[in-house]
Amino acid sequence: MIIIDIRINKESGVPLYLQVKKQIMDLIKNGTLKVGNKMPTERELSENLKVSRNTISAAYNELEQEGVLKSYQGRGTFVAEEANPWKAQNIKEKIIKFVDLGLEEAIETGMDVDEFLDIVAQRVKEKKEIMSKITALYVECNIEQSRMFSKQLTESTNMNVIPFTLNDIMDINEEKKNIIEKCQVIIATFNHVNEVARLTKPFKKEVIGVAINVDLQTIVKIARYPEETKFGFVCMSQEFMFKARGALEKAGLGNINIQYTNATDKDELKKTTNSSDVIIVSPGRYKDVREIVGEEKEVLRFIYSLDDSSIKALKSKIIELKYQK
Numbered sequence: 425m426i427i428i429d430i431r432i433n434k435e436s437g438v439p440l441y442l443q444v445k446k447q448i449m450d451l452i453k454n455g456t457l458k459v460g461n462k463m464p465t466e467r468e469l470s471e472n473l474k475v476s477r478n479t480i481s482a483a484y485n486e487l488e489q490e491g492v493l494k495s496y497q498g499r500g501t502f503v504a505e506e507a508n509p510w511k512a513q514n515i516k517e518k519i520i521k522f523v524d525l526g527l528e529e530a531i532e533t534g535m536d537v538d539e540f541l542d543i544v545a546q547r548v549k550e551k552k553e554i555m556s557k558i559t560a561l562y563v564e565c566n567i568e569q570s571r572m573f574s575k576q577l578t579e580s581t582n583m584n585v586i587p588f589t590l591n592d593i594m595d596i597n598e599e600k601k602n603i604i605e606k607c608q609v610i611i612a613t614f615n616h617v618n619e620v621a622r623l624t625k626p627f628k629k630e631v632i633g634v635a636i637n638v639d640l641q642t643i644v645k646i647a648r649y650p651e652e653t654k655f656g657f658v659c660m661s662q663e664f665m666f667k668a669r670g671a672l673e674k675a676g677l678g679n680i681n682i683q684y685t686n687a688t689d690k691d692e693l694k695k696t697t698n699s700s701d702v703i704i705v706s707p708g709r710y711k712d713v714r715e716i717v718g719e720e721k722e723v724l725r726f727i728y729s730l731d732d733s734s735i736k737a738l739k740s741k742i743i744e745l746k747y748q749k
Contacts, residue, residue: 428448428451428456428457428463428464428469428472429451429456430443430444430447430448430451430469430473431447432444432473432474432475440475440479441479441480441482441483441486442483444469444473444475444479444480444483445483445486445487448483448487448492448493449487449492452492452503454618455618455619455621455622457503458503458618458663459503459504459614459615459663459666459667460502460503460662460663460665460666460667461502461503462500462501462502463484463493463500463501463502463503465500465501466480466481466484484501488501491504492504494670502666504666504670523544526540526544527540530543551743552582554743555581555582555583555739555742555743556582556583558583558584558608558609558742559583559584559585559586559606559607559608560577560583560584560585560586560607560608560609560610560611561585561586561588561603561604561607561609561610561611561629562574562577562585562586562587562588562610562611562612563588563589563590563592563593563610563611563612563616563620564587564588564589564590564612564613564616565589565590565616565660565661565664565706565708566589566660566706566707566708567587567589568707568708569707569708569727569728570587570588570589571587573587573613573634573636573730574586574587576729576730576735577611577730577735577738580730580735580739581735581738581739581742583742585611586603586607588600588603588604590616590619590620590623593620593623593624594623604624604627604629605627607629608629608630609629609630609631609632609742610624610629610630610631610632611631611632611633611634611738612631612632612633612634613633613634613635613636613728614633614634614635614636615661615663615664615667616663617631617632617633632738632741632742634730634731634734634735634737634738635730635731635733635734636728636729636730636731636734637728637729637730637731638668638671638675638726638727638728639727639728639729641727642724642725642726642727643671643672643675643677645724646672646677646680646704646724647675647676647677649701649702651680652681653680653681653701653702654681654682654683654699654700654701654702655680655681655682655683655700655701655702655703655704656682656683656685656696656697656699656700656702656703656704657682657683657684657685657703657704657705657726658685658686658687658693658696658697658703658704658705658706658709658712658713659684659685659686659705659706659708659709659726660686660706660708660709661686662686664686664706665684665686668684668704668706668726669684682704683696683699683700688712690716693712693713693716694716697713697716697717697721700721701721702721702722702723702724703717703721703722703723703724704723704724704725704726705723705724705725705726706725706726707725707726707727710723710725
């Protein structure tokens, strides 16, 4: 069981469950807790902190509602997502309110509507120019997915986004070092943010996370197989494994016969592939598995795409940070 360092101040006046909730989110942000980690039970944590079980239950329930934790019957509660402090909610309504306030202020000072629109248009142009001057690094576990997401981000944000892999950072050379030093911001999917932040800490760059969604066609292909099909799932990390399992459960495929592994040993992989009818792989493991099974079995890539609302939040965050070339 993971030891969670939470300090409760019963004299602060802050509700105890909020103290617990905030500190769990802080532990996720700083990388102490990672996606897929199992949380202590409500009873274990309440006894450790010497607070009521209802206090822990309230904190866990709110974190589940926000998608940060997820409970499974008979298995426990797990970290399901990175804590995202700038996650946008009701974005359109908020923007309309700001526009209304700005327009009202302009009219009260004697400015006409056309002049107000000119100011807004000029400001938007300036912000777009800021984005076009930014060079960002996108880090993923495999180059195929990194290139795909980098291209999508370049088209969506007007930034120059360079694809990188975790191996590029771990096996650093002078050329890769220069690329990292010249970029203004580093972007990674949430399940890799903590690792990327740790590996790039000497460069003192802001690391921003984005969410990804599983590709619908991947889910459809899996759902079309007969109930008796035995699946093997091969990926690179525990985090990817946990998120993929969650995606399948959300799609109503939680009861399929599937064996998960992130083993790299060929003999271990053969055990999984030999006992499976169909192999599902993260993009970075496709080559490994194909070399083992050849063309004898079908190998499906478990593909993700960047979440649209996450891209919008990313753009907002970068503008907020006011990066300049």
